[in-house]
Amino acid sequence: MSKWSKRTQQIHAGIRRSQYGEVAEAIYLTQGFVYDTAEQAEARFVELGEDEFIYARYGNPTVRMFEERIAALEGAEDAFATASGMAAVNGALTSVVKAGDHVVAARALFGSCLYILEDILARFGVEITLVDGTDLDQWRAALRPGTAAVFLESVSNPTLEVIDLKSVCDLAHAVGAIVIVDNVFATPVFSNAFALGADVVVYSATKHIDGQGRCLGGVVLGSRDYIRGKLEPYLKHTGGALSPFNAWVMLKGLETMDLRVRAQADSALKLATALEGHPKLSRVIYPGLKAHPQHDLAMAQTGSGGTVLSLEVTGGQAGAFRFLNALEIVTISNNLGDAKSIITHPATTTHQRLPQDQKDLLGIAPGLVRLSVGLEDADDLLTDITSALKMI
Numbered sequence: 001m002s003k004w005s006k007r008t009q010q011i012h013a014g015i016r017r018s019q020y021g022e023v024a025e026a027i028y029l030t031q032g033f034v035y036d037t038a039e040q041a042e043a044r045f046v047e048l049g050e051d052e053f054i055y056a057r058y059g060n061p062t063v064r065m066f067e068e069r070i071a072a073l074e075g076a077e078d079a080f081a082t083a084s085g086m087a088a089v090n091g092a093l094t095s096v097v098k099a100g101d102h103v104v105a106a107r108a109l110f111g112s113c114l115y116i117l118e119d120i121l122a123r124f125g126v127e128i129t130l131v132d133g134t135d136l137d138q139w140r141a142a143l144r145p146g147t148a149a150v151f152l153e154s155v156s157n158p159t160l161e162v163i164d165l166k167s168v169c170d171l172a173h174a175v176g177a178i179v180i181v182d183n184v185f186a187t188p189v190f191s192n193a194f195a196l197g198a199d200v201v202v203y204s205a206t207k208h209i210d211g212q213g214r215c216l217g218g219v220v221l222g223s224r225d226y227i228r229g230k231l232e233p234y235l236k237h238t239g240g241a242l243s244p245f246n247a248w249v250m251l252k253g254l255e256t257m258d259l260r261v262r263a264q265a266d267s268a269l270k271l272a273t274a275l276e277g278h279p280k281l282s283r284v285i286y287p288g289l290k291a292h293p294q295h296d297l298a299m300a301q302t303g304s305g306g307t308v309l310s311l312e313v314t315g316g317q318a319g320a321f322r323f324l325n326a327l328e329i330v331t332i333s334n335n336l337g338d339a340k341s342i343i344t345h346p347a348t349t350t351h352q353r354l355p356q357d358q359k360d361l362l363g364i365a366p367g368l369v370r371l372s373v374g375l376e377d378a379d380d381l382l383t384d385i386t387s388a389l390k391m392i
């Protein structure tokens with residue numbers, strides 16, 4: 001398939017047709033598989049062939065179609081799909097570290113990722129160092145010979161800081177560390193992570209891959225050695241498998257992902273540009289704006305500012321709440337990447353758990369809101385947002 005572009009591969013890659021020759025991908029909603037003979041069962045437990053399965057926790061044909069399609073899009077040798085984005089992050093990290101190891105991570109992380117590092121891995125004797133991901137000197141100071149892994153979000157949530165992937169990968173590889181990138185905000189459409197040096201890329205498929213707010217899912221992508229040698233044994237025995245039905249939803253999501261994500265990113269840029277300098281906004285954060293501190297880096301890395309922007313409204317939390325409550329089209333929720341535009345107030349929801357000094361450090365101000373731009377008409381969204389801003 002590799003001679004075809006991503007737009008073509010997102011429709012065709014990985015398809016496995018049954019004897020019925022169905023056009024759309026089949027949902028193999030089965031947890032087990034039958035064997036013709038006892039000898040065949042024995043042989044499969046010794047070694048699995050390409051089209052052979054034994055149990056859906058280990059693999060399933062619909063799930064395998066999703067894994068092969070997303071691997072083709074990302075340019076990865078292999079992929080393993082998981083029940084959620086967090087099962088993917090947990091698997092990617094926990095399958096490669098052991099007690100006594102050292103992990104360096106960018107501080108601006110999704111709350112549950114921070115929990116895995118600081119609460120779970122630390123409890124098992126893994127030493128964690130958190131750095132400001134945009135400061136290469138901090139990476140340099142934190143990495144040391146024997147550092148086992150580096151973990152980062154290529155674009156951080158919710159303040160949309162962009163990390164220089166190539167430089168961080170070079171620094172990490174110089175000390176022998178494996179680089180695991182949570183690439184949700186970059187999206188598979190704009191991702192260039194493997195070309196920039198990432199060893200492992202993780203997605204919450206719940207976001208842009210489904211793109212219509214239906215199912216939880218996740219995926220880990222990497223070399224065949226990593227996926228089959230390290231990750232699969234961990235995941236198949238600990239049980240984070242993706243359901244075949246959810247895999248089918250994700251497969252159908254992938255077919256339209258390029259169209260959706262590009263349209264959402266175009267609208268995000270349009271909104272960010274129109275809202276810049278608005279008197280009720282003290283900050284408009286969007287990597288696609290020239291004023292963003294890492295604008296050039298974002299454009300070089302992914303060629304797009306992405307589908308999410310963050311706004312800091314005047315009047316602090318009260319101002320933010322008035323603004324959210326006055327919106328008519330944009331819905332208050334905490335997902336992102338959806339066809340529906342979604343707005344969230346991180347300080348009181350997704351990042352509520354963080355102590356105030358951490359919120360300050362990460363720029364999660366009381367007036368900050370995160371807007372995931374959907375597929376509605378961009379002019380309607382702008383009208384909705386500017387009308388609601390008047391209520392502050």
Ligand SMILES: *Cc1c(COP(=O)(O)O)cnc(C)c1O
Nearest residue numbers: 084085086110182184204206217
């Ligand atoms: C949503 C998200 C996750 C977790 O994904 P789930 O599918 O909700 O488990 C991890 N990392 C980032 C950056 C996310 O946005």
